[in-house]
Amino acid sequence: MPMQLPGLVRRTVAALCALSVLAGPLPASAQTAPRGMSVIRDAEIEALLRDYMTPIFRASGVGEGVVDITIINSREFNAFVADGRRIFVNTGTLIDSKTPNEVIGVLAHETGHIAGGHLARLRQQVDNMQTMAIVAMLLGMGAMAGAAVSGGRNGTGDAAMGAVMAPQQMIQRTMLAYVRTQEEAADRAAVSYLNKTGQSAKGMLTTFRRFAQQVAFSKRFIDPYAQTHPMPQERIEALEHLAEQSPYYDKVDSPALQARHDLMRAKLIGFTDTPAAVGRRYPPSDDSLPARYARAIATYRSAPLPGAIAQIDGLIASQPNNPYFHELKGQAYLENGRPKEAVGPLRRALALAPNASLIRTMLGQALNAGGGDSKTAMSELTRATAVDTKNADGYRELAMAYAKQNKIPEADLASAQAAFASGDYGTARQIAERAKRGFKQGTPNWLKADDIATYTPPKLN
Numbered sequence: 001m002p003m004q005l006p007g008l009v010r011r012t013v014a015a016l017c018a019l020s021v022l023a024g025p026l027p028a029s030a031q032t033a034p035r036g037m038s039v040i041r042d043a044e045i046e047a048l049l050r051d052y053m054t055p056i057f058r059a060s061g062v063g064e065g066v067v068d069i070t071i072i073n074s075r076e077f078n079a080f081v082a083d084g085r086r087i088f089v090n091t092g093t094l095i096d097s098k099t100p101n102e103v104i105g106v107l108a109h110e111t112g113h114i115a116g117g118h119l120a121r122l123r124q125q126v127d128n129m130q131t132m133a134i135v136a137m138l139l140g141m142g143a144m145a146g147a148a149v150s151g152g153r154n155g156t157g158d159a160a161m162g163a164v165m166a167p168q169q170m171i172q173r174t175m176l177a178y179v180r181t182q183e184e185a186a187d188r189a190a191v192s193y194l195n196k197t198g199q200s201a202k203g204m205l206t207t208f209r210r211f212a213q214q215v216a217f218s219k220r221f222i223d224p225y226a227q228t229h230p231m232p233q234e235r236i237e238a239l240e241h242l243a244e245q246s247p248y249y250d251k252v253d254s255p256a257l258q259a260r261h262d263l264m265r266a267k268l269i270g271f272t273d274t275p276a277a278v279g280r281r282y283p284p285s286d287d288s289l290p291a292r293y294a295r296a297i298a299t300y301r302s303a304p305l306p307g308a309i310a311q312i313d314g315l316i317a318s319q320p321n322n323p324y325f326h327e328l329k330g331q332a333y334l335e336n337g338r339p340k341e342a343v344g345p346l347r348r349a350l351a352l353a354p355n356a357s358l359i360r361t362m363l364g365q366a367l368n369a370g371g372g373d374s375k376t377a378m379s380e381l382t383r384a385t386a387v388d389t390k391n392a393d394g395y396r397e398l399a400m401a402y403a404k405q406n407k408i409p410e411a412d413l414a415s416a417q418a419a420f421a422s423g424d425y426g427t428a429r430q431i432a433e434r435a436k437r438g439f440k441q442g443t444p445n446w447l448k449a450d451d452i453a454t455y456t457p458p459k460l461n
Contacts, residue, residue, distance in 0.1 A: 101203030112189030201243035270297030323352035409438025
């Protein structure tokens with residue numbers, strides 16, 4: 001897996017406008033993600049999530065290829081949507097979900113937000129609430145001014161302050177009630193998508209029960225009307241009623257899908273936990289394939305390479321046609337400064353998964369690093385970025401390959417595309433302006449550079 005965790009490829013999320021499965025929607029102006037939040041790219045995990053969600057997207061009517069799923073490097077259990085075409089899911093959700101159905105249920109809920117146009121409606125509701133707040137403030141200020149003229153006699157000053165505060169509280173409750181309605185609608189939509197695709201809603205129930213346990217100890221202190229989601233028990237009861245009516249309620253995930261899910265969890269644990277923690281979770285006595293996968297990853301991250309290669313070869317012997325085991329072998333060689341030895345396993349991985357642009361990117365990186373020639377690297381990286389325009393690392397490697405061929409305008413354009421894919425629009429525009437000077441006006445590369453140089457990010461509010 002192309003990773004720099006070490007392992008999983010990460011990049012910074014500049015801004016997310018989110019409807020969260022845990023925290024509900026907020027006004028767009030309040031939803032900028034903290035800088036430094038990292039995004040993980042991995043061929044195996046992305047392919048699995050696509051397989052999970054393709055039937056759901058079809059059932060919801062949003063269409064394949066319309067919605068992107070992005071993996072956030074956070075151990076918290078959460079998922080959320082942004083701008084009507086992106087679902088973000090935390091690594092914690094993938095690790096803590098013991099079955100594919102749990103992940104599918106959570107993501108089906110987020111799809112319900114997208115299909116229902118909840119973000120656009122929420123923004124309109126925010127605008128309406130802002131107008132109400134301004135009117136309430138003006139009326140309250142008028143009352144306070146009247147109280148000041150009368151000298152605030154007989155408690156009129158306190159009453160005037162109440163005239164300011166009461167409408168604000170009413171507006172807040174109205175907004176939160178609107179959000180709860182959206183959450184309930186997304187739950188109902190998710191169950192309908194699961195029914196259409198012949199899947200159970202038990203995974204959603206498992207998730208919501210987990211939430212209920214987390215807040216049960218403090219429930220008596222919670223104002224149900226001040227929650228961005230319905231109270232957990234109420235939500236569970238409503239979902240149980242819908243789920244138990246389904247003929248698929250007792251249906252379980254296929255063994256093959258469960259096996260892929262278990263490998264995904266092991267991979268994430270291997271790359272994100274310390275080697276000691278991996279050993280505790282998957283002790284040597286556990287000879288299952290996921291356990292061996294996690295331990296092989298932990299070994300390559302922390303121990304001499306020969307031991308890791310021996311473990312990875314054992315994985316390949318168990319599943320010779322698993323492209324991601326070959327990818328791991330290539331990555332282990334590459335990140336240990338042996339790019340020539342990385343090329344063979346990566347070519348084998350790509351032969352088994354020819355559409356995996358991230359594996360193709362790693363192959364280009366190995367070729368760039370001395371495992372081959374820059375022309376071949378350039379060819380592979382051009383193919384990788386052509387099908388994955390979010391591939392910032394692919395563009396960076398492509399810029400290096402162009403530079404080695406002394407194709408400086410092309411290298412500048414690839415660097416601008418890398419910055420753009422990373423969300424660094426200022427740097428992207430600056431480099432793109434320089435790239436334009438190296439191309440004839442109106443040519444395809446000039447137009448690409450001009451698009452970046454003149455790009456203005458849309459406002460979130």
